[in-house]
Amino acid sequence: MINYFTVKLCSLTAMTGFLFGYDTGIISGSMIFIKDEMELSTFWIELIVSCTVGFAWLSAWSSAFISDKIGRKSMIILTSILFMIASLVMGLAPDKNILLLGRAIAGCAVGLGSIYAPIYIAELAPKKHRGSLVTFNSAFITFGLFASTLLASFFSYLPSHIGWRLGFASLPSFLQMVGFYFMPESPRWLCILGKYDEALEIMIKIYGDIDIAKENVKVETTITKQLNESYFVKLKKVFNNKETRYALIIGCSLHMAQQWCGINTIMYYGAIIIQMSGVLSKRISIWFTVVVAVTNALTSLIGLFIIDKVTRRKLTLISMVGIVICLALMGIIFTKIQKTEYCPNENGYLVLIVLCLFLFCFEFGIGPMAWGINSEIYPMWARSVSVSFAASFNWLNNMIVSFTFLTISEYISMQNTFYLYMLISTFFTFIFYFYLPETKHKSMEDSLIFRH
Numbered sequence: 001m002i003n004y005f006t007v008k009l010c011s012l013t014a015m016t017g018f019l020f021g022y023d024t025g026i027i028s029g030s031m032i033f034i035k036d037e038m039e040l041s042t043f044w045i046e047l048i049v050s051c052t053v054g055f056a057w058l059s060a061w062s063s064a065f066i067s068d069k070i071g072r073k074s075m076i077i078l079t080s081i082l083f084m085i086a087s088l089v090m091g092l093a094p095d096k097n098i099l100l101l102g103r104a105i106a107g108c109a110v111g112l113g114s115i116y117a118p119i120y121i122a123e124l125a126p127k128k129h130r131g132s133l134v135t136f137n138s139a140f141i142t143f144g145l146f147a148s149t150l151l152a153s154f155f156s157y158l159p160s161h162i163g164w165r166l167g168f169a170s171l172p173s174f175l176q177m178v179g180f181y182f183m184p185e186s187p188r189w190l191c192i193l194g195k196y197d198e199a200l201e202i203m204i205k206i207y208g209d210i211d212i213a214k215e216n217v218k219v220e221t222t223i224t225k226q227l228n229e230s231y232f233v234k235l236k237k238v239f240n241n242k243e244t245r246y247a248l249i250i251g252c253s254l255h256m257a258q259q260w261c262g263i264n265t266i267m268y269y270g271a272i273i274i275q276m277s278g279v280l281s282k283r284i285s286i287w288f289t290v291v292v293a294v295t296n297a298l299t300s301l302i303g304l305f306i307i308d309k310v311t312r313r314k315l316t317l318i319s320m321v322g323i324v325i326c327l328a329l330m331g332i333i334f335t336k337i338q339k340t341e342y343c344p345n346e347n348g349y350l351v352l353i354v355l356c357l358f359l360f361c362f363e364f365g366i367g368p369m370a371w372g373i374n375s376e377i378y379p380m381w382a383r384s385v386s387v388s389f390a391a392s393f394n395w396l397n398n399m400i401v402s403f404t405f406l407t408i409s410e411y412i413s414m415q416n417t418f419y420l421y422m423l424i425s426t427f428f429t430f431i432f433y434f435y436l437p438e439t440k441h442k443s444m445e446d447s448l449i450f451r452h
Contacts, residue, residue, distance in 0.1 A: 005205045009183060010121050010133050014140035015176040016076060016113035019083045021144025022169050023052065023106050028270045029152020029289060032282045038096045042406050049268045050403035051100055055107025056114065057395030063112055063388055072123065072186040075116040080177035082109035087169040114371070115391045119383070122375040123188040124206060138368035142300040145267065146293040153290050156283045188380065234385040247377045248386050250436060254316075254370040255394035257428035261323045262421040263362055264398055265405045266292070266355060272406075273355075276414060277337055279348040288352050295356040299363035306364065312373055313438045319365020320429040326358035327422035334415035370394065377437075 027049055035045055063075065082105055090102030117137045125133040151168060187199035187206075238244045266273065270292055271285045279285050306315070333350050378386040409417045 003206070006124065006126070006129075006133070009124055010136050012176060012179050012183060013076065013117050013120050014137045015172055015179075016079055016117040017137040017140035018144040018147070019080075019169055019173055019176075020110050020113050021141035021146075022148045022172075023083070023086075023110060023144075024141075024264070024267045025145035025148030025289075025293060026152060026169075027052075027103075028268055028272075029149050029286045030155070031269075032271050032275075032285065033155075034099070038099070040096065042410070044096060046403045046406055048096070048100055048103055050399050051103045052107035052110060053264075053395055053399040053402050055104045056111035057107075057392050057399055059108040059111030060115055060388060060395050061392035063115060071189045072116050072120040073180060073183060075112055076120060077177055077180050079109050079113040079116070080173045080180065082106070082112070083173035084170045084177065087173065091170075111391070111395060114394070115387055118371050118375040119387060120186055123186040124202075126207060138363075138371060139297075139300040142293070142297040142363060146290075146297040149286070149289045149293040153283075153286045156286050231385055234382065235389065238382050238386055238389075241382075244378060244382045244386065247382075248390060251374045251377060251386065251390035252393045253428065253431055254366070254373060254436075255390055256397050257320065257425065257432070258366050258370040259394060259397040259401050260421060260424040260428070261320075261362065261366065262327065262401065262405075262418070263367070264402050265421075266358065268402050269405060270355070273414075274348060274351060277334070277348045277351040288348070291352060292355050292359060296359045296363055299360045300368070302364050311438050312369055313432070313436050315365045316369045316373075316432055316436060317365075317429065319361050319367075319369070320425060320432060322361030323358060323366065324422055324425050324429060326354055326361060327418050327425060329354045330358070330418040331415045331422065334413070334418065338413065338415065 031045060031049070034040065034048075038044075040048070066075075086102050086106035086109060088102075089105060090099055093099035093102055121133050121137060184202045185198075187202045190196070190199040190202070238248055270289045271282075274285045274288045275282075279288065330351070333354060374387055374390050375383075405417065408420075412420075
């Protein structure tokens with residue numbers, strides 16, 4: 001049974017996921033209006049969307065240099081501050097250049113939050129409930145997406161130059177910043193500093209049993225001596241060690257698969273995709289994205305309840321197979337659209353249904369699994385540097401996909417773009433079938449995770 005203290009910690013931490021989702025979703029619903037108000041070309045649309053992803057990549061990669069020095073708690077507070085600043089800058093942006101600056105700051109926040117929210121939760125959570133609690137953060141991402149698309153739909157009834165400027169993300173980021181000031185540090189990080197008594201106090205609150213808490217602190221003390229090395233020394237050790245090198249390759253592959261299935265083309269360009277299916281009304285297109293976001297949020301709850309009941313490996317494989325089928329269907333539908341010259345009455349609803357099926361498959365599997373497995377597959381001495389490296393890989397691929405989607409669809413057609421994503425997803429499905437290990441209910445220090 002998860003106690004109230006642990007739920008409170010994880011809920012406040014998962015607010016980072018909410019902000020991450022909100023930032024992702026609001027650009028999809030707002031871009032239809034922003035591109036007209038600021039007269040954006042295809043290049044500028046892709047640049048404003050992918051700018052956030054690019055800076056998320058840079059912050060994810062560089063964060064490991066300071067995270068082991070200032071701690072998980074401080075990194076999450078920094079994330080809240082950056083989200084708040086970004087929201088205000090974007091809301092007050094007089095032109096596309098200042099809007100781009102705000103998106104860049106948001107990217108730094110997203111990159112930090114994507115790493116340290118799941119790490120903080122994983123390092124606090126009891127082993128038995130670790131999977132569901134880490135997935136809790138992913139669930140909050142989908143709630144943020146839903147909230148942003150719903151707000152964007154209401155914005156569509158306001159003058160176009162006002163609606164998207166209402167910086168609602170500044171409020172939850174402020175509340176998280178204040179609330180986290182009173183939260184404890186990760187007990188694992190406290191052990192790095194030699195503050196074992198403080199770590200023990202937190203462990204007692206989490207487990208409710210002093211003997212179990214002492215045993216967990218004892219595990220931490222055996223590994224902290226390896227954690228005082230520089231980023232590049234650790235990274236070199238990760239690559240030189242067969243087991244951690246294998247784990248890192250799997251971790252990066254999970255993130256690549258998550259991005260190259262095209263998930264963020266739906267998140268960033270959902271309203272535009274629906275418009276291209278023949279739904280010409282901006283307002284209707286945005287309301288369609290609300291249906292997609294609701295499906296996304298509800299499906300994430302399914303993942304939350306089944307992740308510790310079904311193996312991580314099985315969920316990932318089932319998810320990938322479903323994604324391949326949905327991408328094939330998207331290709332077929334857009335082929336039909338091209339031949340029928342965009343019939344809005346039928347094809348728009350077909351695209352909406354398949355997008356919902358796609359998100360259903362994504363949210364119980366590869367969506368949370370990419371982050372969840374990465375948060376538990378590495379031993380403590382390698383975790384910060386490995387998770388940071390793998391997350392930066394996620395954002396690098398995210399940036400490439402989001403920056404090229406509209407351009408590729410213009411050159412090879414929308415249907416062939418979805419077929420391309422289908423082939424890539426098929427490749428990763430086979431990779432995971434043969435090489436993905438199981439991590440369910442295993443200690444994060446258990447080297448058996450890395451062996452075949």
